[in-house]
Amino acid sequence: MSQLDLSLANLPQRSVRAIMLQVMLALIPGTVLYAILINPVVLINITSAILIAMLLEATAVALRRRPVKSVLSDGTVVLAAWLLALSVPPMLPLWQLMIGVLAMVLLGKQLYGGLGNNPFNPAMVGYAVLMVSFPVTMTGWLSPVSGWTQALPELSLTDLISIKTTLAGLADSELAPHWDALTRATPLTDIRTQSARDSVALANERRYDNLVFISLWPWISIAWLCGGLYLLLRKIISWHIPLSVLLSLALLHALQDFGSASAQLAVAPAVLSGAAILGAFFIATDPVTAATSQRGRLIYGAGIGTLMFVIREFSAYPEGLAFAILIMNAAVPTIDRLVMPRCSNRL
Amino acid sequence: MMRWLDQCRRAKHRSAGGQAQIKPACRMKGGIALSAMSSITPVSDAASATIIAIEPSAIIILPLLDYYHQELTPMVIPGQTVTAGMPVASGILSTVDGTVTAIEGRAVAHASGRTAVCVVIEDHSLAEDDTNAALAIEEQHDSNKLSRQSITPNGSLTATSVSTSTRLTLGNIQAAAIHGLGGAGFSTVKKLSDFADKPIQTLIINAVECEPLLSCDVALMVSDAVRILDGIRLLVEMLACNHCVIAIEDNRIAAIQSMETALKKLQDKQGSFVANIKLQLIPPVYPSGAERMLVQIITGMDICPPNRPANQGVLCLNVATAHAAWLAANHQPMLTRVVTIAGPKAAQPCNVRVKFGTPIRHVLEQTGNLPTDTAVRIRVGGPFSGYNLLDTEAAITATCNCLTLDAASAHPTAEPCIRCGACNEVCPVELLPQQLLWHARAEDLAGLDQFNLDQCIKCGCCDWVCPSSIPLTDYFRFAQSVKQTREYRIAQAKLAEQRFQQRQARQTARKQKRKLDIDRRKAELRNRAAGKTTATPDHADQHPTTANGTKAPAGTATLADSTSAQSSSDIPPPADSISDTLARIKRQRSSQANNKK
Numbered sequence: 055m056s057q058l059d060l061s062l063a064n065l066p067q068r069s070v071r072a073i074m075l076q077v078m079l080a081l082i083p084g085t086v087l088y089a090i091l092i093n094p095v096v097l098i099n100i101t102s103a104i105l106i107a108m109l110l111e112a113t114a115v116a117l118r119r120r121p122v123k124s125v126l127s128d129g130t131v132v133l134a135a136w137l138l139a140l141s142v143p144p145m146l147p148l149w150q151l152m153i154g155v156l157a158m159v160l161l162g163k164q165l166y167g168g169l170g171n172n173p174f175n176p177a178m179v180g181y182a183v184l185m186v187s188f189p190v191t192m193t194g195w196l197s198p199v200s201g202w203t204q205a206l207p208e209l210s211l212t213d214l215i216s217i218k219t220t221l222a223g224l225a226d227s228e229l230a231p232h233w234d235a236l237t238r239a240t241p242l243t244d245i246r247t248q249s250a251r252d253s254v255a256l257a258n259e260r261r262y263d264n265l266v267f268i269s270l271w272p273w274i275s276i277a278w279l280c281g282g283l284y285l286l287l288r289k290i291i292s293w294h295i296p297l298s299v300l301l302s303l304a305l306l307h308a309l310q311d312f313g314s315a316s317a318q319l320a321v322a323p324a325v326l327s328g329a330a331i332l333g334a335f336f337i338a339t340d341p342v343t344a345a346t347s348q349r350g351r352l353i354y355g356a357g358i359g360t361l362m363f364v365i366r367e368f369s370a371y372p373e374g375l376a377f378a379i380l381i382m383n384a385a386v387p388t389i390d391r392l393v394m395p396r397c398s399n400r401l
Numbered sequence: 402m403m404r405w406l407d408q409c410r411r412a413k414h415r416s417a418g419g420q421a422q423i424k425p426a427c428r429m430k431g432g433i434a435l436s437a438m439s440s441i442t443p444v445s446d447a448a449s450a451t452i453i454a455i456e457p458s459a460i461i462i463l464p465l466l467d468y469y470h471q472e473l474t475p476m477v478i479p480g481q482t483v484t485a486g487m488p489v490a491s492g493i494l495s496t497v498d499g500t501v502t503a504i505e506g507r508a509v510a511h512a513s514g515r516t517a518v519c520v521v522i523e524d525h526s527l528a529e530d531d532t533n534a535a536l537a538i539e540e541q542h543d544s545n546k547l548s549r550q551s552i553t554p555n556g557s558l559t560a561t562s563v564s565t566s567t568r569l570t571l572g573n574i575q576a577a578a579i580h581g582l583g584g585a586g587f588s589t590v591k592k593l594s595d596f597a598d599k600p601i602q603t604l605i606i607n608a609v610e611c612e613p614l615l616s617c618d619v620a621l622m623v624s625d626a627v628r629i630l631d632g633i634r635l636l637v638e639m640l641a642c643n644h645c646v647i648a649i650e651d652n653r654i655a656a657i658q659s660m661e662t663a664l665k666k667l668q669d670k671q672g673s674f675v676a677n678i679k680l681q682l683i684p685p686v687y688p689s690g691a692e693r694m695l696v697q698i699i700t701g702m703d704i705c706p707p708n709r710p711a712n713q714g715v716l717c718l719n720v721a722t723a724h725a726a727w728l729a730a731n732h733q734p735m736l737t738r739v740v741t742i743a744g745p746k747a748a749q750p751c752n753v754r755v756k757f758g759t760p761i762r763h764v765l766e767q768t769g770n771l772p773t774d775t776a777v778r779i780r781v782g783g784p785f786s787g788y789n790l791l792d793t794e795a796a797i798t799a800t801c802n803c804l805t806l807d808a809a810s811a812h813p814t815a816e817p818c819i820r821c822g823a824c825n826e827v828c829p830v831e832l833l834p835q836q837l838l839w840h841a842r843a844e845d846l847a848g849l850d851q852f853n854l855d856q857c858i859k860c861g862c863c864d865w866v867c868p869s870s871i872p873l874t875d876y877f878r879f880a881q882s883v884k885q886t887r888e889y890r891i892a893q894a895k896l897a898e899q900r901f902q903q904r905q906a907r908q909t910a911r912k913q914k915r916k917l918d919i920d921r922r923k924a925e926l927r928n929r930a931a932g933k934t935t936a937t938p939d940h941a942d943q944h945p946t947t948a949n950g951t952k953a954p955a956g957t958a959t960l961a962d963s964t965s966a967q968s969s970s971d972i973p974p975p976a977d978s979i980s981d982t983l984a985r986i987k988r989q990r991s992s993q994a995n996n997k998k
Contacts, residue, residue: 068823068868070816128816170817170869292822341821346835348822390836394852 070169074129076290080281081136081336087277091270093144099151100139106155107135114164130169134158137177137337141329141376142184143192150188157183174383175343181376193372272326282335291339294348298355299334299362300325306363330362333375343383349393350386357382425648425683427701429694431829432686433785433862452620452739452752455767461497461522461758462796464509465490468580468587475520477501482525486734489520492588494578496736496756497524507794510761510781510801512878514791522758569635569730577729582721582738583690584611584782586800589722593640596711601640605699605710606633606647608656608720609683609690612783615803617739618720620752622649622656626663629720632727633678634667640716644677646699647720650689651682687785688860692717694829705830705856738799742770744784744806746777755797761804762793772806780805785861786874816869824863824873830856834863834873841880846887849880857881 089097111131115122138158142151158180166172185192285291307324325331338344338358345354358378365374465473473490477483479502483495499522507519571593579589610618622629637645647664649657660680667678683689683698696710696717697703704710710717718726725735736756742765743750749769761779765771771793772779780787783803790804824834833852840848854877863873 068866069870070819070868073819073821073868124814124816130819168817170819341819344820346820346822347825347833351822390833394833394836 070128070130073290074133076288077133077285077336078129078136080284080290081133081140082281084274084277084281084332085136085140087274088140091273096139096144099142099144099146099148100136102148103135103139103151103155104132106152107131107159110156110159111164114160115168118164118168120168125168128169131159131163134163134177134180137332138180140332141177141181141337146184146188146191150184150191153187154180154184156180170342172342173386175337175340175379177337177340178376178379178383182380185371185376272323275326275331278331278335282331285335285339291335292348292351294351295339295344295355295358296334298352299338299359300330302356302359303330303362306360310363310367329373329375333358333362333379337375338379338382343379343386345386345389345393347390347393350389353389353393354382354386357385425681425698427698428684429686429689429698429829430831431825431827431862432688432694433827433865434684434686452624452754453768455753455755455764457497457524457526457756458759458763459524460502460760461495461499461524461756462507462760462794463489463493463495463520463522463758464507464517464796464798465493465504465519466509466517467492468585468591470511470517472518475504475518477504477520479503483522485736488578489522492578492580492590493520494734494736494757495520495522496758497522497526499523499525507796508792510790510795510798512788519796569632569639569726571639573729573732574726576732577725577734579722579725579729579735580799581719582725582735582799582802583607583692583719584786584800584802585692586798589718589726592711592716592718596709599712599714601642601711601716602644602714603700603716604633604637604640604642604645605695605715605717606645606720606723607690607692607695607717608647608649608660609695610650610653611688611690611802612785612787613685613687614743614783614805615741616743617741617752617802619653619656620741621721621724621739622653623659625724626659627666628727629724630660630663630667630678632723632725632730634671635730636718636723636726637678642716644679646679646681648681648683648689648695648699650685652685657682688829688858688862691829691858691860693858735799738797738801740764740797740801741803742768742806743803744780746772746774746806746808747804757798758796760794760796761790761801764797765793765804770804770806776809777806778809780807785865786859815871818867818869818871821868823866823868827862827866829860829862830858832856834877837880838871838873838876841876844880844883846884849884854880854884 085096085100108126108131112122112126115125135155135158138154139151142154158176161183162174162176162179163169163172282291282296286293286296304321304325307321311321329337334355338355345351358375361378361381362374365371365377371377465475467473473493475490477489477495481501482499483489483501484498485494485496487495489495489501501520502523503521504518505521506516507521509515509517509519511517571590574593575590581587581589581592608618608622610616633645633647647660649660651657657680664678664680681699683695688694689698692710693704696715700713700715702710702713702715704713704715721738728735737754738757739752740755741750741752747770751768753764753768755764761781762771765779779790779793781790781801781804782788784805784807787803787805818835818838820835822835825832828834832854837849837852837854837857840852841854857874857877859874859878861874864871864875867873
């Protein structure tokens with residue numbers, strides 16, 4: 055008889071909070087590697103973005119007369135702030151980052167009615183607002199020749215922080231003599247345009263820089279990839295979106311390589327650099343704003359990959375993840391309607 | 402680990418050389434695999450298979466509701482003495498010998514906690530000092546063969562040997578008032594007779610438990626497999642079908658073994674006739690026990706409402722229904738069912754045979770499961786598709802297969818939907834619950850139709866996996882009821898419109914008829930007046946032109962012409978008195994005279 059006594063309590067029930075915690079757990083290795091290899095200031099960015107985002111969310115939720123505690127505890131806003139802080143250049147002035155967070159929480163999420171009702175990915179809304187408002191600082195990446203200490207040997211961490219808190223950030227600081235330490239775009243654009251732009255001497259120097267630069271980024275991308283695979287294993291995300299994003303991106307880069315004799319950007323660096331992996335596993339998979347059926351997700355992901363390629367190759371923006379995701383977010387209702395399961399074999 | 406053990410057990414069974422087929426024709430999409438939920442893996446040994454009996458309840462409450470929750474007309478009156486097996490309404494039998502004390506509204510087992518008109522019967526067998534009543538029943542017993550062989554409370558039957566000469570007919574089933582004993586409670590007679598012209602090729606006996614927590618069918622199969630199989634044989638004979646498949650979940654080892662033994666016995670006795678009855682093991686994935694899903698697994702056909710399996714030559718009956726069919730063939734009405742009492746808060750989990758109409762409180766009391774704690778939630782049905790019971794005085798009906806007792810706070814508050822899609826991955830009928838939720842909240846019926854709300858079998862899988870703990874199935878149930886109400890209103894409005902249009906048509910017809918009558922009468926009057934004018938010139942002042950006798954026929958002709966013209970055109974002329982008409986004729990005449998001049 056005792057065997058009939060089954061416990062309903064320990065059923066595999068998941069909560070939104072548990073899902074978000076798992077995603078955050080998967081972000082940790084990449085974040086740590088980012089801080090070590092690229093710039094430790096990113097940790098300050100993440101912490102401050104999360105704090106401000108929670109504060110803003112609490113205020114907005116309180117104004118909307120909703121339960122503040124339960125909304126904050128679901129962890130969605132923390133994750134979004136974390137992702138936004140990871141997507142922006144680490145040396146972005148702090149006040150600009152705060153504007154991005156403001157846009158993310160209020161414009162991207164609360165204005166639509168909070169979690170579950172926002173059509174656009176909040177982190178990417180914040181990113182897009184920053185990209186349009188502060189194009190100079192948003193494309194100013196420190197070039198870590200082999201880590202930040204080597205890039206700016208005379209600057210300590212406290213100096214970096216003090217630069218961050220100034221109004222103009224890096225561009226206007228006493229770092230001006232070290233202008234060479236800045237690349238005014240992501241490495242992707244650099245590689246793409248260097249031959250056309252630079253003199254031979256400069257090009258040689260830069261190529262060296264960029265090679266090192268590229269050799270550092272893939273490690274972080276691999277860390278993101280590990281986190282993403284963990285999420286796949288734990289069935290927090292489905293494979294459809296990451297696979298279709300990366301596959302379409304890689305395929306288009308491969309086609310381009312095949313078409314043009316001079317292989318400017320090999321497929322592997324193209325996928326492993328920039329925000330492709332982070333975006334494919336952590337940002338595009340935001341369930342609220344992604345397509346909801348499995349076939350729909352494949353289309354959604356392929357759309358993001360294609361748009362990323364198009365923006366990377368044919369627009370003035372160095373990295374197209376944010377805009378690709380936002381455009382595909384807008385297409386989601388249509389995708390969902392188009393790929394509704396058909397009941398053709400029903401009698 | 403549990404999964405591995407499970408597989409080992411199944412492999413062991415396979416190697417034992419059972420007759421059962423292992424691989425079903427088709428796999429169900431979605432669903433929740435039970436091997437993945439070790440904590441809820443069902444009982445599979447004989448320990449759970451005993452069916453216990455309880456003391457009968459002093460009163461029996463029989464709700465007068467049919468499958469569609471439409472009220473039925475009672476066939477008894479308060480004060481009337483009834484016997485077990487006597488119908489109290491169409492398709493509802495009294496389950497005890499007793500007196501009808503009232504026909505009144507009582508709480509029934511329903512998700513909404515609604516009340517319905519119930520026949521309340523006081524059980525005579527408990528009032529033993531009332532010898533007169535007992536005698537009266539004894540007399541009725543003799544006159545009523547059907548109720549004479551009623552089932553003893555513990556479910557053991559008076560007939561001990563399985564006779565092979567009995568035959569099952571639709572009449573038997575109707576007399577025994579057999580309803581499906583799965584979870585839906587559809588009338589078996591209706592199921593069998595609705596597509597009577599379509600030959601049934603495949604009979605599927607659903608021995609898959611409705612829900613993982615249940616073991617009432619297993620218990621029945623373990624304790625009474627011989628009768629079940631004989632019932633199946635009778636059903637096969639009655640339907641003259643080619644195949645019969647008994648579907649059992651492959652982890653219910655005790656039931657499989659019991660059924661295999663009984664099948665072998667039956668085959669030994671009956672020979673080649675029963676060769677086409679076979680056991681089919683299916684993977685234990687909830688909700689394989691739902692009729693639509695099981696038909697899909699066995700035949701590969703996805704038959705969705707309003708189409709029914711019988712229309713495609715497939716009939717699906719519950720294993721307990723087959724047992725009831727055996728009883729019906731032996732002229733015993735269906736008065737009881739096996740109910741599983743389970744759940745983490747059940748003090749004494751068990752399978753118990755209960756008479757229909759027994760108050761749930763009584764069942765819980767008798768089995769020692771009545772919660773003393775208010776924090777215990779009683780659910781009718783299993784953890785997936787059940788509903789919370791609001792009043793324990795509600796009675797057991799054919800659909801109450803399980804009473805689940807769990808903690809009241811088990812369901813946390815719903816968070817917003819994050820569209821994670823976990824629900825559409827488990828949906829066995831491939832719906833998009835997250836999209837349906839959106840439309841259900843907005844009560845957008847067009848959107849709900851677009852996303853096939855009608856297809857929802859309300860299995861509750863989506864509720865189970867939802868990370869936001871949204872009671873999706875409740876939303877869908879609500880949306881379906883809203884839709885039904887709106888459709889009902891539309892139908893009512895259409896009927897009203899039709900009635901109005903018919904009334905208008907009738908009125909117009911009547912008006913026209915009256916008009917014609919008036920005109921005819923006028924013409925007659927006119928004729929008569931014309932006749933009279935020639936005879937009596939007193940009325941000459943009224944008709945000055947007819948004073949001249951030669952002009953009189955012309956005048957009548959004009960009148961006749963105008964009348965025919967009026968009747969041929971559909972526009973009814975303004976209602977006027979005879980004098981008005983005459984004045985008009987007078988005017989016409991004078992104008993004609995003027996024209997001539």
